[in-house]
Amino acid sequence: MFRLPCLGLLVIIATSGLFSQEVQAQTALPLAELQRQELEQSTKELQQQLDQHPLRTTPAWKDTAIFAKGLAWALKYDREFSVADRELLEQGTQRGKQRLAALTDQTPTWTSRRGKIALGYESRVDGSIQPYGVIVPKSYDPAKPIRLDVVLHGSSRPVGISELRFIARFDEGDAQQGSPTDEPYLELHPLGRVENCYRWSGETDVFEAIEDVCHRYNIDRERIVLRGMSMGASGTWHLGLKHPDRFVALGPYCGYVDTHKFSETPIPNFVKVGPLPAHQELGLHMLDSIDYAANAAVIPAIACMGEKDVFFQAHVLMDEAMQREGLKLINLISPGTGHVIDPVTQGEQLRRIAEIAAPGRRSPNRLRFVTWTLKYHRCHWLEVEGLQRHYARAELVARWQDNQLVIEEPLNITRFAILKSKLPMIPRSLKVGDSEIRFPSPTEFTRDRLVIERQQSGWDIAAETDQPRPTAKRPGLQGPIDDAFTTPFLCVRGTGRPWNDRAQVYAEASLRRFAEEWHHYFRGELPIKDDVSVTKDDIETKNLILFGDPGSNRLIARVLKHLPLEWSRESLRLGGAAVSSAEHLPALIAPNPLTGNGGRYVVLNSGHTFREADLAKFNYLLYPHWGDWAVLKLDPAPATAGTTPLEDQVLRAGFYDENWADIQQP
Secondary structure (H helix, E strand, O other): OOEOOOOOOOEOOOOOOOOOOOOOOOOOEEOOHHHHHHHHHHHHHHHHHHHOOOOOOOHHHHHHHHHHHHHHHHHHHOOEEOHHHHHHHHHHHHHHHHHHHHHHHOOOHHHHOOEEEEEEEEOOOOOOEEEEEEEEOOOOOOOOOEEEEEEEOOOOOOOOOHHHHHHHOOOOOOOOOOOOOOOOEEEEEEOOOOOOOOOOHHHHHHHHHHHHHHHHOOEEEEEEEEEEEOHHHHHHHHHHHHOOOOOOEEEEEOOOOOOHHHHOOOOOOOOOOOOOOHHHHHHHHHHOHHHHHHHHHOOOEEEEEEOOOOOHHHHHHHHHHHHHOOOOOEEEEEOOOOOOEOHHHHHHHHHHHHHHHOOOOOOOOOEEEEEOOOOOOEEOOEEEEEEOOOOOOEEEEEEEEOOEEEEOOOEOEEEEEEEHHHOOOOOOEEEEOOEEEEOOOOOOOOOOEEEEEEEOOEEEEOOOOOOOOOOOOEOOEOOOHHHHHOOOEEEEEOOOOOOOHHHHHHHHHHHHHHHHHHHHHOOOOOOEEEHHHOOHHHHHHOEEEEEOOOOOOHHHHHHHHHOOOEEOOOEEEOOOOOEEOOOEEEEEEEEOOOOOOOOOEEEEOOOOOOOHHHHOOOHHHOOOOOEOEEEEEOOOOOOOOOOOOOOOOEEEEEEEOOOOOOEEOO
């Protein structure tokens, strides 16, 4: 481990939430009624003008809409405000009006500004406006590609004013003023939907923000660095090791890497995660970064940690995991410091990252890629397409031997692809395990993806086809239920007569609960339609989240015979013995049989499988609670319309096998 001399100046990064206590400079008090009414009215008028604006689809419109959105959330969820937060409300109102005027005049000066800038984009997941910040160096030249550093923020308690606080960090006004920094890179700071450790739609937010920045600025995609502190470091481990070909280097500073050990940190109010049900333990392999330590051989990581950091053990665990993989963690230790950034230690980290990033990403001659799920399936020129078993370790090791591409016997893999255009060279032949395969010429095989699959006689090239396997789990269509909310989705409520009134009351209340939780914690309006209003385009382009039963929801009736369960008016069979439909309701995820190639999900009766009790506490609790399916026991006295349903009573839950058919046994 590299050690630096102790220096006194420290910069505190996380000021609230999981990793430190929020310090209030002034007492928070309710707004005067007249002041609240004026703010609500001005916010409403700003949003109405934006909704009717002819430039609604432009980036500048979205940059303006972040202020209206931030004001709306602050006024909806917060009743008391400190003096500083009241100033943010006033500032947000004025800045929204200023940008609206510039938008109308078509003079968005901030688009060519240098320094800190608050921007926004429209998420494909739910159509919401999400803010992000950039720091554009003084010397940025649009004609020259520039390195991009994606910097993930630390933990902060999710409150209504979260967006406005975040925006204020990057909003210096739209006119050029002062002297911007002049680093040799542009910084992107995603919000990540506030507080989820960059999981689920928070993960999507990071990559959507990267794409938006790449469309606005001349970014060198071969030199994208991912770094962050605290929760941002945890997000760096999480995203970097699972997407090892997306970044040129990682820079985690004090971040946790697992669930169980981290939850045992001796901090007041921490929730210890003890032994979990078997399906939940399996689901942790999707999230715990420590399980992906082997991928650090592909993506270099320069880590940092304070010598007295209460979370010091996290990087010790990662170092031990890397050693088991034959690797060594570079972990710069800042003597005498706690859970803070030491500028000198970080300076050394950035110096080393700069050396790694300078030549950019290169297509490696040797690859070793580990995954536990098809959600994370790609590494440069290799893609895993099929597993023997999800949430068990899968591994591909490939190397060049003379002019032959040699791939060791794949572990827990049934099918994978070689991307010919990304290979460092075209081999003469291919060896997979003990199977010798002649590498086809371009005239023999025209597609870029050469798919190799396990056959009875060994490994061989799969038949050339445009159609994916219709019944198997595959990348982007592998579950669990929570994965449906990381790509575009639509919730569908039934309008027909239900089979069971008790189940319908639960389904309606569950949808209301999901809408409330999504709005509060994932910062968007939940997309909802009645079943009679769903279009063909909705079916083809969105994951359908269906609430009700085959009587109340016509789309459930259409897909029922294709789903991996048995469900009639009288009984329900899913994951065990049949139970009464009058007293139980299924929740599940599966490929949508109504799409042309099954490329979208269908979900029954579930939003995220973690609840507000988890969302309001700690981000490490946001793991899959139900897996691919669950059988819910209905309360004999169900919630009535307009109320939140009682606590879910899960009779059983788990995962489907690799063909979305049988139940996967732990």
